[in-house]
Amino acid sequence: MCTAATYKTKDFYFGRTLDYEISYGDQVVITPRNYVFDLREGGQLKNHYAMIGMACVMENYPLYYDAVNEKGLGIAGLNFVGNASYKKPVEGKDNITQFELIPWILGKCATVKEARQLLKNMNLIDTPFLPDLPVAQLHWIIADKEECITLESLEEGMKIYDNPVGVLTNNPPFNYQMFNLNNYMQLAVENRSNTFSENLELNQYSRGMGGMGLPGDLSSQSRFVRVAFVKMNSLSGDSEEESVSQFFHILGSVDQQRGCCKLGEDKYEITLYTSCCNTDKGIYYYNTYDNHQISAVDMHKADLEGEKLYTYAPIKGEQIRMQN
Numbered sequence: 001m002c003t004a005a006t007y008k009t010k011d012f013y014f015g016r017t018l019d020y021e022i023s024y025g026d027q028v029v030i031t032p033r034n035y036v037f038d039l040r041e042g043g044q045l046k047n048h049y050a051m052i053g054m055a056c057v058m059e060n061y062p063l064y065y066d067a068v069n070e071k072g073l074g075i076a077g078l079n080f081v082g083n084a085s086y087k088k089p090v091e092g093k094d095n096i097t098q099f100e101l102i103p104w105i106l107g108k109c110a111t112v113k114e115a116r117q118l119l120k121n122m123n124l125i126d127t128p129f130l131p132d133l134p135v136a137q138l139h140w141i142i143a144d145k146e147e148c149i150t151l152e153s154l155e156e157g158m159k160i161y162d163n164p165v166g167v168l169t170n171n172p173p174f175n176y177q178m179f180n181l182n183n184y185m186q187l188a189v190e191n192r193s194n195t196f197s198e199n200l201e202l203n204q205y206s207r208g209m210g211g212m213g214l215p216g217d218l219s220s221q222s223r224f225v226r227v228a229f230v231k232m233n234s235l236s237g238d239s240e241e242e243s244v245s246q247f248f249h250i251l252g253s254v255d256q257q258r259g260c261c262k263l264g265e266d267k268y269e270i271t272l273y274t275s276c277c278n279t280d281k282g283i284y285y286y287n288t289y290d291n292h293q294i295s296a297v298d299m300h301k302a303d304l305e306g307e308k309l310y311t312y313a314p315i316k317g318e319q320i321r322m323q324n
């Protein structure tokens with residue numbers, strides 16, 4: 001499972017958790033403007049916007065899981081197993097594979113508005129990156145500081161939903177996730193008074209009781225409600241440190257601890273990494289399951305006119321600052 005979120009203070013922040021039982025060899029990757037993407041159905045993507053994000057690099061190709069471009073547009077792919085449906089190539093359409101989607105959009109679009117236009121003629125096709133590599137079944141959150149959308153390629157066709165909460169998890173489809181929030185409209189951040197019965201003496205005996213009923217489990221629907229509630233009510237100062245810190249706290253509400261989500265003998269899903277990209281500054285912050293310290297890569301420190309990928313392996317191991 002995974003969770004993605006947006007957050008706005010002075011700048012705009014975009015990030016996600018990636019929850020899984022194994023790592024594909026994640027790296028922070030900067031793709032400069034003149035790196036050439038050879039598209040599977042012909043043509044090339046070159047002289048594109050530069051981008052930074054988490055990817056696994058295979059055959060010198062950045063297979064992005066989430067990324068942001070130099071214009072401040074962000075996309076993250078999250079599992080959508082059983083619902084994602086990719087098609088065969090169609091003549092006259094932009095036939096894009098699921099692994100090309102992130103570079104295709106970030107390379108060409110500066111805003112969600114432009115992405116909406118580009119998506120109109122796109123057909124997501126089911127070609128794997130390598131013959132023996134399964135095709136990831138995903139849906140996507142696409143956002144800039146003005147608006148946020150969810151993209152789903154379903155059996156019945158492609159859907160683009162407005163995403164007014166700026167969060168995404170996994171199944172079920174996005175319209176169900178949004179509808180499900182109706183069930184939680186009574187949640188509040190303030191303490192409530194007794195509306196149960198005038199004839200009973202019921203009291204607030206603890207702080208935080210306005211949020212009672214907020215689901216605490218790790219299912220995708222529960223994480224959606226929880227992170228939506230936390231994000232929509234989140235407050236922080238607008239300095240870089242305060243914003244980034246608050247962003248990690250928001251996604252911390254859906255963190256997965258080893259042992260709590262069992263997939264099989266000795267197999268557990270955990271939050272492999274959490275990211276937070278300042279989309280205005282092009283700085284990609286992250287921490288990992290075994291290194292809580294926030295590390296960061298600044299895309300503008302790289303030569304964005306270059307042709308070669310810049311890769312940064314995540315810094316491993318807890319960084320504990322001893323005080324005596």
Ligand SMILES: C[C@H](CCC(=O)NCCS(=O)(=O)O)[C@H]1CC[C@H]2[C@@H]3CC[C@@H]4C[C@H](O)CC[C@]4(C)[C@H]3C[C@H](O)[C@]12C
Pocket residue numbers: 001002018019020024056063064065077078079080081098099128129133134135136137170171220
């Ligand atoms: C596993 C992750 C989703 C995590 C998640 O949601 N786990 C919950 C399970 S649950 O279903 O919700 O219960 C997803 C998210 C992005 C994916 C990569 C996208 C590029 C590339 C596409 C190729 O086609 C296959 C290899 C490839 C490297 C992909 C590997 C893997 O698939 C990644 C990491």
